[in-house]
Amino acid sequence: MVIVIGGMIGLGKTTVAEMLSEKLGSQVFYESVDDNPILPLFYTASQEEIEAKRYPFLLQLYFLNSRFKTIKDALRHPNNIIDRSIYEDWYFAKRNRDLGRISDLEFQMYENLLNNMLEELGDLPKKAPDLMIYLKGSFETVLKRIQLRGRSYELDESLITYYKFLWESYDDWVMHHYSASKVVTIDMDQYDVRNEADRVQVLKLITDALHS
Template sequence: MVMIVVGGMIGLGKTSVATILGEHLKSDVFFEKVEGNDILPLFYTASPEEQEAKRYPFLLQLDFLQSRFKDIKRALVHPHNVLDRSIYEDWYFAKVNNDLGRISDIEFKLYEKLLDNMMEELDELPKKAPDLMIYLQGSFETVMSRIAERGRDFEQDDELCDYYYALWKDYDQWVMEQYKASEVLIINMDEMDVVNSKEDRETFIHQVDEVLTKMNLI
């Protein structure tokens, strides 16, 4: 059984890369719940006053947390498993929103208690952590370009630039210094177009297979 999570900044192509991996490994892919998520557009478009009153950042992180936990449990019944973003990254997003004052200290403590309880429950399962995180890394310019290209209306407001930067600036450090759940394969999305270039896609698949072979997982 192989469990892979695809992580990285908003806009860098996690869903597309996860789809490519799923096809290669003949696995179902457990996607981040974006389409049909009623809270997500409100998180991006609400005024600071509405955010304060309605607590959309906290509600969104709780929603992502419960859906991620559900996906992990579902994924464990498959021989190969690909997940679009990890439950560990959810904590990073919640922490950044706490640092920005969008999630209160009390809310963040509650979030961490819920996460700890979920992780304790995962300890009882045959596999509680991924084998590999594929981390999509890119410059801030690439992140902003990709967000613009995919054209989700609620992501395009210029005022969101500071929020995207706050997420991006410490993401590499968090992955390299704090993330300990699995091995990490870094894919530089400034240099590779895994989605649109057949050559880059083949190189990417080869890199993944090479890592999994070294880990005796394929």
């Protein structure tokens, strides 16, 4: 069983992945964040620096490369959990294209590379995940959880507009663009996985879905 965890920044993907790992005895493949040299630059650069140094495009290539390696490794083994996957990577690239942070030509290059990578997955014994767990929530909940997480480069007030832009179309991506597996949606307005009782409830929702 290969499970991917998706959803907006701050809603608890890593915590849910670790909960599932402990329950199912699975390995977690984490999103490359803390060791990512471009991410802090992406969040803190001025608009002039972004345009000159193309940090959004470089960041997407960095994530695409790391997520391609992750999903290849995960699909070679029977039980794994992925903290955000290559499928979701496209959504971030597209939204940055929509903002003008990634040019149309850069996005075309990105999509061509992504499509080639996805074709390569067809040669693996297991070709796609079995389930995606989509964590959704109100924008107020997203902001609150980002603030509680406390990564300094994520807390600048100027980023609020960017976060809202990402948040606005997430449901549309899940409903109309993601097709690799079955999806289970969990409303994180109702659950805070820092609390033991909520962790139990979230795990029950997921395990019920796995057994259905």
